[in-house]
Amino acid sequence: MSRIGVAFDKARADGRAVLVGCMPAGFPTVKGSIAAMTAMVEAGVDVIEVEIPYSDPVMDGPVIQKASDIALAGGVRTADTLRIIEAVAATGTPVVTMTYWNPIERYGVDVFARDLAAAGGTGLITPDLIPDEAAEWLAASDAHGLDRTFLVSPSSTDARVAMTVDNCRGFVYATAVMGVTGARARTSDAAPTLVSRVRAVTDLPVGVGLGVGTGAQASTVAGYADGVIVGSALVRCVLDAPSEAEGLAALRTLSAELAEGVRNPAR
Amino acid sequence: MSADALAPVAGSQPDSAGHFGRFGGRFVPEALVAALDELDGAWRTAIADESFRAEFGALLRDYAGTPSLLYEARRFSAKLGARVLLKREDLNHTGAHKVRNVLGQALLTKRMGKTRVIAETGAGQHGVATATAAALFDLECVVYMGEVDTERQALNVARMRMLGATVVPVTTGSRTLKDAMNEAMRDWVANVDETHYLIGTAAGPHPFPAMVRDFVRGIGDEARQQCLDLTGALPDAVTACVGGGSNALGIFHAFVPDEDVRLYGFEAGGEGVTTSRHAASITGGSAGVLHGARTYVLQDADGQTLESHSISAGLDYPGVGPEHAWLHDTGRASYLPVTDAEAMAAFELLCRTEGIIPAIESAHALAGTVTLAPKLAAELGREPTIVVNLSGRGDKDVHTAGDYFGILDKEH
Numbered sequence: 045m046s047r048i049g050v051a052f053d054k055a056r057a058d059g060r061a062v063l064v065g066c067m068p069a070g071f072p073t074v075k076g077s078i079a080a081m082t083a084m085v086e087a088g089v090d091v092i093e094v095e096i097p098y099s100d101p102v103m104d105g106p107v108i109q110k111a112s113d114i115a116l117a118g119g120v121r122t123a124d125t126l127r128i129i130e131a132v133a134a135t136g137t138p139v140v141t142m143t144y145w146n147p148i149e150r151y152g153v154d155v156f157a158r159d160l161a162a163a164g165g166t167g168l169i170t171p172d173l174i175p176d177e178a179a180e181w182l183a184a185s186d187a188h189g190l191d192r193t194f195l196v197s198p199s200s201t202d203a204r205v206a207m208t209v210d211n212c213r214g215f216v217y218a219t220a221v222m223g224v225t226g227a228r229a230r231t232s233d234a235a236p237t238l239v240s241r242v243r244a245v246t247d248l249p250v251g252v253g254l255g256v257g258t259g260a261q262a263s264t265v266a267g268y269a270d271g272v273i274v275g276s277a278l279v280r281c282v283l284d285a286p287s288e289a290e291g292l293a294a295l296r297t298l299s300a301e302l303a304e305g306v307r308n309p310a311r
Numbered sequence: 312m313s314a315d316a317l318a319p320v321a322g323s324q325p326d327s328a329g330h331f332g333r334f335g336g337r338f339v340p341e342a343l344v345a346a347l348d349e350l351d352g353a354w355r356t357a358i359a360d361e362s363f364r365a366e367f368g369a370l371l372r373d374y375a376g377t378p379s380l381l382y383e384a385r386r387f388s389a390k391l392g393a394r395v396l397l398k399r400e401d402l403n404h405t406g407a408h409k410v411r412n413v414l415g416q417a418l419l420t421k422r423m424g425k426t427r428v429i430a431e432t433g434a435g436q437h438g439v440a441t442a443t444a445a446a447l448f449d450l451e452c453v454v455y456m457g458e459v460d461t462e463r464q465a466l467n468v469a470r471m472r473m474l475g476a477t478v479v480p481v482t483t484g485s486r487t488l489k490d491a492m493n494e495a496m497r498d499w500v501a502n503v504d505e506t507h508y509l510i511g512t513a514a515g516p517h518p519f520p521a522m523v524r525d526f527v528r529g530i531g532d533e534a535r536q537q538c539l540d541l542t543g544a545l546p547d548a549v550t551a552c553v554g555g556g557s558n559a560l561g562i563f564h565a566f567v568p569d570e571d572v573r574l575y576g577f578e579a580g581g582e583g584v585t586t587s588r589h590a591a592s593i594t595g596g597s598a599g600v601l602h603g604a605r606t607y608v609l610q611d612a613d614g615q616t617l618e619s620h621s622i623s624a625g626l627d628y629p630g631v632g633p634e635h636a637w638l639h640d641t642g643r644a645s646y647l648p649v650t651d652a653e654a655m656a657a658f659e660l661l662c663r664t665e666g667i668i669p670a671i672e673s674a675h676a677l678a679g680t681v682t683l684a685p686k687l688a689a690e691l692g693r694e695p696t697i698v699v700n701l702s703g704r705g706d707k708d709v710h711t712a713g714d715y716f717g718i719l720d721k722e723h
Contacts, residue, residue: 098614098615099484099615099616100484100489100490100493100601100602100616101493102339102340102493102496102497102500102602103340103497103500105497106483109483109484110483113483113484116615121613122613122614145338145600146599146600146601146608146610146614146616147613147614147615148614149599149600149605149614150599150610150612150613150614151613151614171340172338172339172340172600172603173338174337174338174339174341174344176328176336176337177336177337177338194341195340195341195342196341197340197341197342197344197345198342199341199342199343199344199345199346199503200341200342200344200345201345204341204344204345208341219340219341219342221501222342222500222501222502222503222504223342223497223500223501224497224500224501
């Protein structure tokens with residue numbers, strides 16, 4: 045079983061959900077992103093999701109777009125992302141990588157899988173790669189023992205949920221709303237239904253993302269999902285802070301609040 | 312339009328998942344798959360439906376003003392040493408071939424019971440065409456346009472608003488066409504139930520490339536017959552400019568099975584494909600994934616999309632429709648770059664010899680033809696006949712061209 049699987053099993057045994065915290069690699073700088081991810085881990089984030097910054101992130105809302113732009117303007121390369129993953133994975137925290145497909149295709153799918161595995165990464169979340177187009181990634185992830193997290197959506201048919209889940213390994217990513225990343229005032233009504241549709245066809249853990257940004261929302265989602273995935277709200281802590289120190293402080297505060305939330309699932 | 316006008320052309324269909332060889336497909340968020348499947352089904356049903364074809368055909372004839380003329384440009388021909396026939400898409404309503412695509416997709420939108428269309432636009436031509444169709448079909452219309460482009464093309468922003476559309480300036484990324492397309496995709500993911508994304512070219516995820524191609528293929532179907540009627544033979548070559556590539560596919564498609572007819576796509580070479588300032592995705596890019604499909608892309612060593620440059624806003628895009636990538640790989644069509652300077656020289660030549668002001672996009676096709684004509688004549692040992700897709704008119708480009716040629720009065 046992958047390290048992600050172990051984290052989910054442990055949380056399940058503790059009667060709580062896993063907290064997955066996302067941060068773009070190289071935002072605000074390579075060093076700064078390692079500091080941010082370390083702060084998140086220290087404040088109770090269970091799994092770090094490192095997003096590879098991409099010039100055309102169609103699944104991301106304004107906050108992560110802006111952070112990605114800053115990272116790219118700072119000159120971050122795919123090789124830097126691998127170094128960041130290695131640094132965070134070395135702390136023992138499971139690291140999953142979220143990436144649009146073109147940077148991987150450009151790097152070379154099998155070569156990237158090899159290097160990701162060597163860096164200690166657990167696998168990929170692929171927002172614009174559906175299993176239908178993923179033959180090369182399926183082979184590379186098998187060859188290098190990596191997890192595959194494809195997304196399911198409220199609009200997915202039952203047949204597509206089954207097919208997608210069948211191609212996942214590690215955990216399944218359920219997108220809570222029809223939309224892009226970004227914190228929202230209310231959690232989704234569609235998410236519990238989607239999670240139960242996924243549960244009907246798999247024993248894999250299900251993480252829910254899109255629109256979760258507070259401890260209360262984390263608690264709500266933890267009530268019906270195995271994992272709570274938070275991105276934009278965490279990124280905003282760093283984006284809006286007047287200094288790096290204040291950004292890290294805000295990040296610690298929010299991470300702790302979210303960690304508290306997943307430990308008190310709403311029933 | 313005749314009953315078989317949308318019948319498949321042999322040898323140029325994607326597989327059922329939209330792959331043209333190794334290109335095309337669907338690289339999209341799962342959230343969009345249901346909508347793409349719905350669109351694919353609606354499109355296949357529609358083109359097999361006599362009443363849809365009749366309605367589309369009537370609109371093209373009565374509203375868009377097609378079939379467009381095939382005009383023998385004698386004075387322009389004399390300069391080239393070739394018999395040049397211009398497919399006058401510039402005379403269509405809204406001034407370009409794009410009206411064919413928007414009418415087709417707007418009809419489909421109605422058939423799917425959707426009430427809202429969104430579109431991306433660079434120079435504003437596709438935005439204006441979409442706003443036009445939305446007005447005609449009583450659809451809500453939102454057009455995403457890079458902030459940089461809204462400033463460069465203020466007149467087209469006003470046109471869209473006159474037609475009742477909402478224009479949203481996009482302030483992310485490079486603030487140009489590719490970012491407008493990203494923003495339209497994000498809107499679509501969030502509002503897919505009532506919204507159709509009316510993509511303006513034969514690019515994007517399946518079924519858009521094949522569907523858009525089918526809606527504009529009348530250009531080539533008409534031109535092929537018009538050329539036979541006029542000259543008694545097929546042309547030696549067919550030429551078009553290629554940005555996303557819908558006008559080129561539109562005119563190429565009917566000729567694909569005619570192996571003796573050479574097909575040439577002219578890309579925007581900007582300041583030269585050896586510089587970083589061009590928009591020639593096939594001749595100056597590499598295979599990658601952008602905006603939902605695998606195709607040729609301008610990208611850096613890490614797969615980040617590069618900014619494109621062209622004097623022609625309509626060609627200023629760092630990708631290309633996947634069918635072109637495939638036609639390039641198979642060798643059925645040839646793709647060559649044309650620089651800004653070459654395009655503007657051909658622009659001026661057509662103005663002065665024929666009294667026709669072409670769109671700067673179309674001027675790339677003319678410039679490529681200027682270079683091609685003597686080579687083809689030498690190879691064939693006779694005067695070649697070349698059909699050029701004059702895909703749009705130059706009214707929108709008067710300011711750019713005036714600036715380029717230095718003929719604007721100082722106070723403007």
